[in-house]
Amino acid sequence: MRRTSARFTLTGAAAASAVALAVIGANTASSSTSSQLEPAVAAAAPIGFGAGTTGGAGGSTVTVTTAAAFKTAVQSSTTQTVRVNGTIALTEMTKVASNKTVVGVGTAGKITGSGLNIASVSNVIIQNLTFSGSNDDAINVQYSTKVHIDHNDISGAYDGAVDIKRASTNITVSWNRTHGQDKNMLLGHSDDNSSEDTGKLKVTYDHNWFDGTNQRNPRVRFGNPVHVLNNYFSNVGSYGVASTENAGVLVEGNYFENTDDPYHLGEGDSSAGSLVAKNNHSVNSGSGQAGGSVASIPYSYTAQSASTVKATVTAGAGVGKI
Numbered sequence: 226m227r228r229t230s231a232r233f234t235l236t237g238a239a240a241a242s243a244v245a246l247a248v249i250g251a252n253t254a255s256s257s258t259s260s261q262l263e264p265a266v267a268a269a270a271p272i273g274f275g276a277g278t279t280g281g282a283g284g285s286t287v288t289v290t291t292a293a294a295f296k297t298a299v300q301s302s303t304t305q306t307v308r309v310n311g312t313i314a315l316t317e318m319t320k321v322a323s324n325k326t327v328v329g330v331g332t333a334g335k336i337t338g339s340g341l342n343i344a345s346v347s348n349v350i351i352q353n354l355t356f357s358g359s360n361d362d363a364i365n366v367q368y369s370t371k372v373h374i375d376h377n378d379i380s381g382a383y384d385g386a387v388d389i390k391r392a393s394t395n396i397t398v399s400w401n402r403t404h405g406q407d408k409n410m411l412l413g414h415s416d417d418n419s420s421e422d423t424g425k426l427k428v429t430y431d432h433n434w435f436d437g438t439n440q441r442n443p444r445v446r447f448g449n450p451v452h453v454l455n456n457y458f459s460n461v462g463s464y465g466v467a468s469t470e471n472a473g474v475l476v477e478g479n480y481f482e483n484t485d486d487p488y489h490l491g492e493g494d495s496s497a498g499s500l501v502a503k504n505n506h507s508v509n510s511g512s513g514q515a516g517g518s519v520a521s522i523p524y525s526y527t528a529q530s531a532s533t534v535k536a537t538v539t540a541g542a543g544v545g546k547i
Contacts, residue, residue, distance in 0.1 A: 271373040272526055273429025273452055275397025278373040280326030280350030281306035288330070289313070299327055299341075309334035309354060318342040318361050321349055329353040332545040340364055340382065347371050355544050357381045367391040374398045378544045380405035385441070390414035394425040394448075402434040402543035409438040413446025416470050416495050422447040423471070431455050432534075434542040439463045444492055449473030449499070450520040455529045457538040458484045458510075465513075467491070472498035473519035479505045480534040487513040506531035 271278055284304030289295045290311040296319055298307040304324040312335040319339065321327060323346040328334065332355070340359040343349050345368040352375045356363035359382040366372055366389040379386040379401060386403045388411040389396060403409050413426050426448030433456045435442045440463040445451050451474045458465050458481045465481065466488040468474040474488075481487040487510055490497035499517025529537065540546075 271375065271397035271399060271429075272431060273397045273454070273524060274395045274427045275371065275373045275399075275429060276524065277395075278348055278350060278371045278397070280348060280373070281324060282326065284324065295319075299325055301325075309336070311335070312337060315339035316360075318365060320344060321351070322346060324348045326350040326352065327354065329355070329544060334544075336363075343367070343369050343372055345369060349373075350375065352376050353544055353547055354378075356386075359383060362386070362388050364388070365390075366393045366396065369393045370395045372396040374401065376400045376542070376544065376547050377402075379403045382406060384408060385411050386438070388412075388414070389426065389428060390422075391418065392421040392425045394427045396427070397429045397431065398433060399429070399431045400433065400538075400542045400546070402436055403438050404434075404436040407439045409435060409441045410443040411441050412443045412448055412451060413470065413472070416446065419447055419470070426472075427451065429454065432538050432542060433457075434538050435459070435461060435465070437461065440467075442466055444469070445472040445474050445498065446470040446495065447472055450475055450522055452477065452522055454478055454526070455531070455534050455538070456480075457535050457542075458482065458487065459535075460484070461487075464489060464492075466500070467495075468498035468500040469495035470498055473517070474498065474500045475503065475519050475522060476500060476505060476513075476515075477503040478528040478531045478534065480508075480531055480538070481505060481510040481513075482508040482535065484510040486511050489514040490516055504528065504531055506534070 286306040288308040295313045299321045306326040310330040315338045320342045335355045340363040343366045348371045350373045355378045362385045363379045363382040364387045429452045431454040437460045444467045453476045455478045461484040464486040501519045502515045
């Protein structure tokens with residue numbers, strides 16, 4: 226079954242995180258640093274293709290409360306953790322340099338107006354931030370490796386919530402809640418980009434809540450294998466996962482609820498890829514379309530029983546759940 230974009234009604238609301246020691250700011254100025262050691266939230270080691278991503282671990286830490294301080298910090302050439310305490314209003318996509326952790330403080334860290342561009346870099350963590358109303362993507366990843374996008378809340382981006390493209394690889398997208406999105410997560414931007422993308426675009430999507438997101442959850446080109454593991458799909462309007470253009474997608478242990486078209490082969494003008502569906506759970510949802518073979522998952526993992534995924538993900542995905 227193939228479907229194109231459909232109109233939709235938006236609906237909306239952990240286990241895999243850790244607390245680590247980090248150097249944190251001692252005050253709430255627009256930019257502050259300190260050598261004092263205190264407990265601070267840090268991303269758990271991601272499972273899957275993004276394993277080994279450490280971000281700013283081992284470097285300094287700065288707390289920012291203004292857009293100017295934020296841009297200076299995330300674009301610094303140093304290994305650094307950037308703690309966001311307050312609303313950062315951006316007017317354009319803002320590049321994040323290598324070896325960075327960008328993490329919200331409690332539930333206060335918010336990015337609005339535009340999004341983050343992770344381009345031609347390596348070793349970046351984006352965590353515990355609320356993204357809303359971007360004039361482009363909320364998070365764009367291109368020509369980058371070792372990226373972990375974790376425990377964010379994303380809505381209202383003009384284009385995609387999380388788009389990954391142009392030979393990017395070794396990425397984990399985990400424990401995010403996306404809602405208020407038509408185009409949600411794109412993996413591979415063009416049917417004509419096989420020369421760059423073949424052998425790349427290896428991404429693990431685990432324990433995300435696709436909450437009323439209309440399409441692209443994800444839409445995949447070329448990546449093989451791509452692992453869609455233990456996510457909760459609720460009230461998805463057009464389709465859940467699409468495998469196209471020689472992609473190989475393993476859709477495993479997910480919970481589909483009120484989703485007529487959980488997964489299928491081909492999309493729009495893109496030719497069919499391969500998709501293997503394994504141990505998923507459906508409530509008031511369609512059966513989906515699978516076919517072909519997918520390369521073996523090259524890492525060790527334990528899949529959660531699909532029938533328990535809804536409770537786990539709704540309790541643990543999004544901001545303030547770490």
